[in-house]
Amino acid sequence: MALSKRRIYVAGIALQLFLVITVSSRDTFWLLSKSKTVFPESSKKFWQGAEQITSTALAQGLPRSNPVRQILTGYVNLSGIEVGYGFFAPNVSNSYKLVFELHFPDRRVEYELPRVSNSASALRVAGLVDTIGRTHSEALRQTIITMLADAVWREHADAIAIRAIFGSVILPSAAEFAHGKRESYEFLYAYDFAVSDNPTERSTP
Amino acid sequence: MKRLAVWQERLIDFCFPAESDTWLAVLRIGLGLEIILYALSLRYDWNYLLAGTGYGLISRNLGEAILSLESRLVPTLDWLVTLGAHVGLHEETVLTVAWIFLVAAGSALLLGVGSRFAAILVWFLHLCAAKSGGFVSYGIDNFMTIGLFYLMLSPLPDRYSVDWRLRKSRSRDPQLLGFWRRVLQLHLCVIYFFSGLTKCLGSGWWDGSSVWRALIRPPFNVINPEVLVSWKYLFPVAGILVCLLEIGYPFFIWHNKTRKIWLIGICAMHVGIGLTMGMYLFAFIMIVLNVSAFACRSDPHRASNASSWSFRKWAHKSAGTEHSFQYVLLSAQMPLLLSTTATIALRIRSTKG
Numbered sequence: 001m002a003l004s005k006r007r008i009y010v011a012g013i014a015l016q017l018f019l020v021i022t023v024s025s026r027d028t029f030w031l032l033s034k035s036k037t038v039f040p041e042s043s044k045k046f047w048q049g050a051e052q053i054t055s056t057a058l059a060q061g062l063p064r065s066n067p068v069r070q071i072l073t074g075y076v077n078l079s080g081i082e083v084g085y086g087f088f089a090p091n092v093s094n095s096y097k098l099v100f101e102l103h104f105p106d107r108r109v110e111y112e113l114p115r116v117s118n119s120a121s122a123l124r125v126a127g128l129v130d131t132i133g134r135t136h137s138e139a140l141r142q143t144i145i146t147m148l149a150d151a152v153w154r155e156h157a158d159a160i161a162i163r164a165i166f167g168s169v170i171l172p173s174a175a176e177f178a179h180g181k182r183e184s185y186e187f188l189y190a191y192d193f194a195v196s197d198n199p200t201e202r203s204t205p
Numbered sequence: 206m207k208r209l210a211v212w213q214e215r216l217i218d219f220c221f222p223a224e225s226d227t228w229l230a231v232l233r234i235g236l237g238l239e240i241i242l243y244a245l246s247l248r249y250d251w252n253y254l255l256a257g258t259g260y261g262l263i264s265r266n267l268g269e270a271i272l273s274l275e276s277r278l279v280p281t282l283d284w285l286v287t288l289g290a291h292v293g294l295h296e297e298t299v300l301t302v303a304w305i306f307l308v309a310a311g312s313a314l315l316l317g318v319g320s321r322f323a324a325i326l327v328w329f330l331h332l333c334a335a336k337s338g339g340f341v342s343y344g345i346d347n348f349m350t351i352g353l354f355y356l357m358l359s360p361l362p363d364r365y366s367v368d369w370r371l372r373k374s375r376s377r378d379p380q381l382l383g384f385w386r387r388v389l390q391l392h393l394c395v396i397y398f399f400s401g402l403t404k405c406l407g408s409g410w411w412d413g414s415s416v417w418r419a420l421i422r423p424p425f426n427v428i429n430p431e432v433l434v435s436w437k438y439l440f441p442v443a444g445i446l447v448c449l450l451e452i453g454y455p456f457f458i459w460h461n462k463t464r465k466i467w468l469i470g471i472c473a474m475h476v477g478i479g480l481t482m483g484m485y486l487f488a489f490i491m492i493v494l495n496v497s498a499f500a501c502r503s504d505p506h507r508a509s510n511a512s513s514w515s516f517r518k519w520a521h522k523s524a525g526t527e528h529s530f531q532y533v534l535l536s537a538q539m540p541l542l543l544s545t546t547a548t549i550a551l552r553i554r555s556t557k558g
Binding site for chain 2: 001003006007009010013016017020021024025027028031032035036037038039064069070071073074075077078079080081082083084085086087088089090091092094095097114116117118119120121122123124125126127128131143144147148151154169171173174175177178183
């Protein structure tokens with residue numbers, strides 16, 4: 001292979017690595033600015049600043065319609081490098097649970113979870129429920145829960161009302177578990193749906 | 206200036222080591238198998254998870270709308286559905302056809318039939334599904350995209366493919382093979398370094414509480430906590446080991462003396478994750494990426510002279526050579542790959558319905 005061609009390849013690998021490292025650093029700085037870590041609380045501002053710098057390097061400071069941002073964002077998505085690798089880090093967070101309370105005309109009440117056919121799909125639905133719990137956007141949370149409620153309703157067309165109850169699963173430590181404590185639930189949000197309605201009411205703790 | 210030229214030469218030498226195509230065969234076969242298992246695991250929920258309106262769990266339109274704000278260049282299933290609508294195909298039909306094509310292209314990749322085209326098609330279809338179903342995607346989809354992206358750019362076909370046998374298409378440059386392997390190796394180093402670093406920054410991995418929480422956290426709670434709690438003294442050791450394996454990966458995986466230990470350790474960690482947390486497909490993709498990046502022997506001379514189709518014959522020939530370590534490692538990984546595949550297949554069967 002010609003030297004000039006090799007140089008082009010080396011430039012390509014350098015750009016790819018730059019993007020992988022920058023995206024990973026950005027997500028690490030985000031974790032450091034949001035989570036409880038070995039660093040003091042006062043350092044969070046520093047990590048926020050670092051996250052801003054890395055975001056800027058990824059053209060995230062440009063308007064969304066800017067071609068550079070569109071191309072760069074497009075490329076990182078095409079190559080699968082748009083997110084960092086902080087799995088279960090810095091600590092393993094609590095998970096979330098979504099339960100639907102179905103009310104029928106005969107005053108019967110049933111409970112349903114979002115259903116899929118196997119454990120591989122269940123992992124994906126669990127990720128979706130975690131997204132609902134993590135998002136700061138009330139509009140997004142409400143939209144997703146409305147869609148999920150609609151899916152449950154299709155399975156139970158005779159229900160007259162549905163209450164979606166969303167909560168956090170509090171996990172016991174190993175020592176607590178050994179002493180008999182089991183997982184508990186903390187109520188976070190509830191949404192009420194009536195026939196052919198948008199959420200009629202929302203309650204929080 | 207002279208020193209700069211020397212460094213430049215060293216960098217180019219590092220980026221273009223002469224390699225055989227064994228690693229590429231492992232990557233192609235592994236990703237082909239992964240795609241088939243991925244598609245089979247979603248066969249009953251494919252349309253349900255990826256439907257746009259009316260009959261799905263959550264409309265993919267929402268995820269696609271958010272993604273289109275970021276970039277319009279990322280392919281989504283909406284592209285295919287729109288295309289299908291022009292020829293009168295309903296959304297449900299288009300999604301089913303996409304799933305069938307994904308399985309077919311995955312099988313073609315596994316066998317090495319039309320390797321390049323199959324790799325591009327699999328990458329495209331998987332990316333469409335992963336991006337449209339962004340809300341129901343997780344880490345495995347990123348690793349599959351990464352693997353497929355590098356695979357479709359690598360110099361296919363490899364000598365174990367049907368293409369090689371039938372078409373005699375042999376367009377391999379050992380240094381280009383080495384280049385793409387180097388990209389994968391460096392990428393894995395970054396992945397493990399950051400994964401280890403972020404874990405080290407939390408106290409939970411040092412005292413073992415994160416291991417416990419990861420194992421009892423729904424939906425990863427495959428093992429009964431009553432059984433797990435009796436192993437609680439092992440959790441700090443496991444947590445520290447995970448941190449060390451991951452953060453030490455970019456430092457110890459390059460050296461011949463430590464590579465074997467680190468690679469076996471990392472693969473064992475992924476097997477453990479697969480078995481104890483039910484993340485079989487995730488474990489499988491990580492093992493495939495690691496084995497193809499660091500376990501296969503590099504022997505460009507054999508690559509250029511190879512005429513043998515038989516893997517067994519090659520393995521016999523390679524035993525006792527200076528690369529026997531890599532062969533032993535590859536042999537050790539094969540049962541791991543096969544056992545993980547069997548476990549996934551059994552899991553899919555047992556969870557049917």
